[in-house]
Amino acid sequence: MNVHESEKLAGILAAKGYAECGCEDDADVIVFNTCCIRDTAERRALGNIGVIKAVKKRNPNLVVAVVGCMPQQDGAAENIRQRYPYVDIVLGTRNISMLAEEIDKVLISRTGVKKRSDKKYRCFDRTLPEDYLTIDENTPALRTSFPNAWINIIYGCNNFCSYCIVPYVRGRELSRDMNAVLDEVKRCVDGGYKEITLLGQNVNSYGNDLKSDVNFARLLHEIDKIEGKFRVRFMTSHPKDLTEEVMDEMAASSKICSNLHLPMQAGSDKVLSDMNRRYDRQRYLSLIDGLRRRMPDIGITTDIMVGFPTETEADFEDTLDIVRRVRFSNAFTFIYSPRKGTPAAEMEQIPYAVKQERISGLIALQNSITKEISDTYTGGVYEVLCEDVAPKSENKVCGRTESGRLVTFDGAEADIGKFFNVRITQSRSASLFGRKEGEIL
Ligand code: SAH
Numbered sequence: 331m332n333v334h335e336s337e338k339l340a341g342i343l344a345a346k347g348y349a350e351c352g353c354e355d356d357a358d359v360i361v362f363n364t365c366c367i368r369d370t371a372e373r374r375a376l377g378n379i380g381v382i383k384a385v386k387k388r389n390p391n392l393v394v395a396v397v398g399c400m401p402q403q404d405g406a407a408e409n410i411r412q413r414y415p416y417v418d419i420v421l422g423t424r425n426i427s428m429l430a431e432e433i434d435k436v437l438i439s440r441t442g443v444k445k446r447s448d449k450k451y452r453c454f455d456r457t458l459p460e461d462y463l464t465i466d467e468n469t470p471a472l473r474t475s476f477p478n479a480w481i482n483i484i485y486g487c488n489n490f491c492s493y494c495i496v497p498y499v500r501g502r503e504l505s506r507d508m509n510a511v512l513d514e515v516k517r518c519v520d521g522g523y524k525e526i527t528l529l530g531q532n533v534n535s536y537g538n539d540l541k542s543d544v545n546f547a548r549l550l551h552e553i554d555k556i557e558g559k560f561r562v563r564f565m566t567s568h569p570k571d572l573t574e575e576v577m578d579e580m581a582a583s584s585k586i587c588s589n590l591h592l593p594m595q596a597g598s599d600k601v602l603s604d605m606n607r608r609y610d611r612q613r614y615l616s617l618i619d620g621l622r623r624r625m626p627d628i629g630i631t632t633d634i635m636v637g638f639p640t641e642t643e644a645d646f647e648d649t650l651d652i653v654r655r656v657r658f659s660n661a662f663t664f665i666y667s668p669r670k671g672t673p674a675a676e677m678e679q680i681p682y683a684v685k686q687e688r689i690s691g692l693i694a695l696q697n698s699i700t701k702e703i704s705d706t707y708t709g710g711v712y713e714v715l716c717e718d719v720a721p722k723s724e725n726k727v728c729g730r731t732e733s734g735r736l737v738t739f740d741g742a743e744a745d746i747g748k749f750f751n752v753r754i755t756q757s758r759s760a761s762l763f764g765r766k767e768g769e770i771l
């Protein structure tokens with residue numbers, strides 16, 4: 331989501347005639363697109379903003395903007411104003427399309443022609459009625475991840491998981507008009523993009539807030555009808571909202587990949603309830619069954635959090651147990667980090683050392699499963715979309731199988747955006763290595 335929002339910010343700057351430059355000392359404008367999902371993300375953003383003080387001293391004409399989730403938290407914009415007075419512009423998650431006009435205001439105020447009354451930081455006001463917040467369909471994205479195109483389908487979140495800051499900083503769910511999404515998919519496919527990733531905090535809620543009767547399954551169905559050879563992925567799906575209809579669409583479609591990111595968070599019913607996730611381990615396991623019954627080769631990935639305040643050793647064992655049962659192809663693991671203003675931050679916290687020990691155990695278990703699953707690919711031939719040149723190796727490229735496994739194989743930059751049959755010759759942890767057996771046209 332943040333990568334795609336940065337593409338939109340870059341699009342706004344490009345439309346104003348700005349181009350990317352190599353280093354901060356050459357920059358006329360620096361925009362920090364921030365995230366506050368965990369403490370580490372927030373501290374990194376603040377550290378980087380702090381570093382710019384010296385750059386601004388060397389170049390007083392520099393315009394500095396801080397945008398996104400972080401300033402949207404209670405008191406955060408004020409904190410930025412006080413701690414980093416050289417920051418010129420602060421915009422919240424639903425105000426990023428104002429970047430161009432805010433830059434103009436700063437530049438005009440510096441000419442002395444028109445004094446800027448006071449720095450006005452623009453974050454959305456949570457006391458405003460929700461329908462005040464409209465969707466900006468005009469901000470162009472400067473896409474940076476060819477052959478992959480990110481497309482937002484729904485903004486915000488209504489779920490209020492007890493640990494999560496997202497609903498506070500991104501507001502309530504707001505779905506894009508289905509035709510606007512379909513048009514964007516068509517434009518990307520016509521422009522040569524080969525993989526479309528639909529984005530939302532909870533894509534399965536798509537359409538709930540619209541007057542028409544569209545839902546996520548219908549959107550997938552319509553996207554599947556668009557002509558051309560391209561792949562479709564989406565994230566994120568909430569287990570409480572993943573429907574049989576969506577699973578059926580995935581299974582029936584040749585474009586929607588057999589790959590799903592389905593965050594589990596925890597394996598204990600008590601912790602899931604305290605997290606306000608509104609599903610239990612039984613529901614989660616039956617979803618996995620439903621997916622594998624329809625798509626035996628599906629690659630399922632997840633997010634798991636350890637160290638939630640009420641998690642006991644026995645609860646953590648439940649998480650390890652479900653990880654052993656499901657056998658995820660990969661898992662993003664996080665140490666719970668208290669976020670101010672959320673209910674879980676008010677609870678008594680678990681010592682950090684305990685959290686660290688738990689995450690080490692979880693990572694070790696998942697790594698061994700990831701490796702075992704990787705080994706099953708060896709010798710087989712898989713369709714791989716070439717996505718990039720491989721880092722640090724010559725004459726090698728990399729891409730993903732339909733199930734989402736990363737494969738490195740022989741090739742050149744000209745292969746990016748093409749589909750190949752690749753025979754897997756070696757596996758190492760989450761990565762596979764292979765040999766091209768011909769292009770798929
Ligand atoms: N909407 C998605 C998740 C978005 S946030 C969903 O519901 O699955 C991505 C991941 O960050 C979450 O799945 C969760 O595992 C993690 N996360 C969210 N809040 C966190 C917190 N306070 N501390 C640690 N990890 C957190």
Ligand code: SF4
Binds near residue numbers: 487488495496531568
């Ligand atoms: Fe956060 Fe839960 Fe919403 Fe995901 S569904 S963004 S974890 S509140």
